[in-house]
Amino acid sequence: MTLTNQIGIFGTSGMAREAGDIAWALGLEPIYVARDEAELQAWSFSAQVVVEQDVEQYSDMPFVIGIGENYIRRAVAERFKDSLQFINLIHPSATFGCGQRDMIERCKGTIVAAGARFTSGIAVGDFCIFNQNITVAHDCLVDSYVHMAPGANLSGNVHLKQGSWVGAGAVVNQGSNSEKRVVGENTMVGSGAVVIKDCEANAVYAGVPAKRIK
Ligand SMILES: CC(C)(COP(=O)(O)OP(=O)(O)OC[C@H]1O[C@@H](n2cnc3c(N)ncnc32)[C@H](O)[C@@H]1OP(=O)(O)O)[C@@H](O)C(=O)NCCC(=O)NCCS
Structure with a gap:
């Protein structure tokens, strides 16, 4: 140390x-x-x-x-x-449900900005960026090299695959215990989007409800 x-x-x-x-x-x-x-x-x-x-x-x-x-x-x-x-770099104002801070502390190179909130049963990878005022709800999986831009929200049971990006103020609606709502590898969700279906890999989604634009 x-x-x-x-x-x-x-x-x-x-x-x-x-x-x-x-x-x-x-x-x-x-x-x-x-x-x-x-x-x-x-x-x-x-x-x-x-x-x-x-x-x-x-x-x-x-x-x-x-x-x-x-x-x-x-x-x-x-x-x-x-x-x-x-x-890991965790702003003192970030808040965590039971055991969730320890879970983030086991990561490597992950940044958690002011006002971020993680609730329960979440697993997170390395070198992610959780920007200001994001929320990650219960039972989400966030792979490595993900970026959640300011104010983005994940409902419960969402899986952000490696290298994906959730734009500022975007929402990913919940999946279920048996089938998580997936944002595919390297996919970008635009600012303000509302994702209601799974997003394919290596794509760009925008709008309400979010549609593939690239
Ligand atoms: C969605 C996004 C990735 C698309 O970027 P891009 O690939 O450069 O796309 P373009 O700017 O060429 O726009 C393509 C089309 O999508 C539309 N569009 C772009 N961003 C949009 C958004 N957030 N919501 C709705 N429509 C959007 C554009 O108006 C354009 O429509 P048109 O073809 O009818 O003219 C980008 O606009 C975005 O929202 N990035 C996230 C920004 C962010 O979160 N910043 C925080 C930094 S920490």
């Missing part, structure tokens, strides 16, 4: 800075990781930023990946999984 109060955050975008805000709320000092020299030069905030090729010099620090795009977050995770220690 590291003794530093610093945390490395991959990314320099808005999502990275929002992860930085969670770090500050936990008394940790974020050090951002720019992809390359150009991204480093473009940084205009006061916090420290280093470039990715030097990141292994900081291997005594814990890391998270503050990159919203699931496939980029996954690529970074795979690049550094053996050389860096990834932790």
Whole structure:
């Protein structure tokens, strides 16, 4: 276990800075990781930023990946999984049903933002982003590399497959104990959508009720 109060955050975008805000709320000092020299030069905030090729010099620090795009977050995770220690970053205002905080603590690299709520019987994978004010209801399964954007809501018995994205304010209606409502691998659900049927993999859904648009 590291003794530093610093945390490395991959990314320099808005999502990275929002992860930085969670770090500050936990008394940790974020050090951002720019992809390359150009991204480093473009940084205009006061916090420290280093470039990715030097990141292994900081291997005594814990890391998270503050990159919203699931496939980029996954690529970074795979690049550094053996050389860096990834932790979970959980905002103190997130709330959990019985045993659910421990369940999230067993993940690796998962970020839970302010106001998120997890109820009961939920299982979550690694390197997910649960953004501000999302809700995840009972008996949901969320695979790795998923992003729930601010205010998105999962009703009970939903399965978000690996790499899927639920847009801001979208709702996924409930499945059942015997058959979860599924959002397929790498599928994107648009902001404000209401998903009432399973969503195929590698697709884009939008609208109320949500329909496949791509
Ligand atoms: C659904 C989404 C993924 C589609 O993005 P895209 O593939 O670039 O699609 P386009 O912008 O080309 O739009 C395609 C069509 O879908 C419509 N559309 C786009 N987003 C929509 C939405 N959220 N709800 C309803 N219709 C939508 C567009 O009006 C367009 O319709 P048209 O063909 O009749 O003109 C995107 O608009 C979206 O909602 N992303 C999530 C944003 C979000 O949650 N941000 C939070 C960041 S943390």
